[in-house]
Amino acid sequence: MSTVFAKLPLTALRTFESAARLGGFKAASDELAVTPAAVSHQIKRLESHLGLLLFQRSAQGVMLSEAGERLYRQVHQGLADLQRSLGELQPPCDRQQLTLTTTAAFASLWLIPRLGDFHRRHADIQVRVLTGSEVVDLQRDHSFDLALRAEFNPDPGLQRLPLLAEYFSVYTPPGWQEPPADQPLSLLAVPWVSVSGVIIDWPRWCALAGCEDWLQRARFHHYDDEHYALQAAAAGYGLVLASNVLVADSVRQGLLQPWREDVRLAAAQYSAVWLPGRQREPALRAFLDWLQGQLNT
Template sequence: MFAKLPLTALRGFESAARLGSFKAAAQELNISPAAISHQVKSLEAFLGVRLFERSSQNVRLSADGERLQPYLYRALLEIQHGLHMLAPSCTAQSLVVSTTPAFASLWLIPRLGDFHRLHPEIDVRLHSSNDVVDLQRDASVDLAIRALFKPDPQLFEQPLLDEYFGAYCQPGWQPPTAGSPVELIDVPWLSSANVAVDWAAWCAKADTLGWLQNARYRRYDEEQHALQAAVAGHGLVLASNVLVAEAVVRGQLVGYRPEIRLAGARYTVVCVPGRERQVEVRAFSEWVLGRNVG
């Protein structure tokens, strides 16, 4: 039934398609770029279509290559999954999770000890970056937790947390008297409309636009640094309810005028379709979806 399938060529094509480079595929498979080129050409001859558009500078997938790549990726993923199920149960299982540094440090890591306790056999490795990993091309990442503004039809998605933005401060913080300056901790945020969430928008909604005339801004590029400044008593911070949750639970910060909210994104667990059935991915997904912001 499968005697004529060019398995070696299929694996070479999948690697080159996912990585976007014959050279990178050669490094991944520990063969020469010429061997990858030969495998791709043999697969093109087998199928009777061109899978890559070639130039003197680079290669890129053709329309037919774009159609084939996701099917082949899922098929090889299923084979890998089937082989993994036969591995000895004592073998350590690795899981790579991609997310932003802020979400990792402020939400995920404080809760991760519970997962380690429930699943000591799974070695969780965090890939934290503000750059979005292309899960279709980078097979080393098993799943990601992202703040999404709209669904990605190419990924399997499970909603985790709805986000909004509000003002937070140390317990006992008092608003300024009329004409007095107010210390506002400022950090770049995005809303569900892909527009900046800032103090001007919050003050307009809270009817405190007068604050902006005398505001003393404490500006930070990273969300976790802004929250640390608020915990240290450096002013009022405009923050994500998701990222501030741990500080609120610990009593380090409280909401100021919590009825004033600005729309945010939705934190979502995503992976390449088919990977959600892997033992480690399913275990982590079920665990993280069972958590909440408290």
């Protein structure tokens, strides 16, 4: 058995996993700190060892072959299991770090205001919050323990903790009254982007509310960030069409209030998602338990 293991092309397998996961030799060379030529050499070595073509090469780049896809799933899972086994051998104090990904809006408007409570309860766990608009593929990127995301089409390969059902309503400063029909109306607009194709905008809300005349006298003020739009609405610059999840703290603090709350545009389901099995890790288990407690407060 030891002779078999000695013949395993481990460097080539690690190089192949990186190139397959990142989608190219150049990206793999950057991750592994070697030249693209070295990556190509290791891939060709592995292909010769197996007698199989793992990548289809073209002028546009490389793409996994059918055999490459099968091998990638096996090698990726094997390396992930090995990394997890090595982690379990480390002293507990070295493992108390949790890295999560979410959007900047959810981080600033929902997570960060509550995170101090987690730190008070679990001072030994460091939480790294990395934000971005792109959805991180947890199956491929094992640097993340957890993702907090708005889901329209849940990934069946991930485990999840449902957090908050999202919908969009109109919010105003306290005491706001609709101006007369012959006067302009200030509406704050944010480009709500959804991979599902669900439309979240003022025309759709006005049609549902029977307020199409608003669009004729509206003065739109455009913001590219939800946080700025909510601040502008609280300052009295106009009405905002906002997510009930992201506006929750502003409502609780009395800065904004719902208007025609019965008129709602259904949106996504906010969930915490992770790779199966990772919930057994102490830091992630503690964070998931804390998240569950936040839903009841």
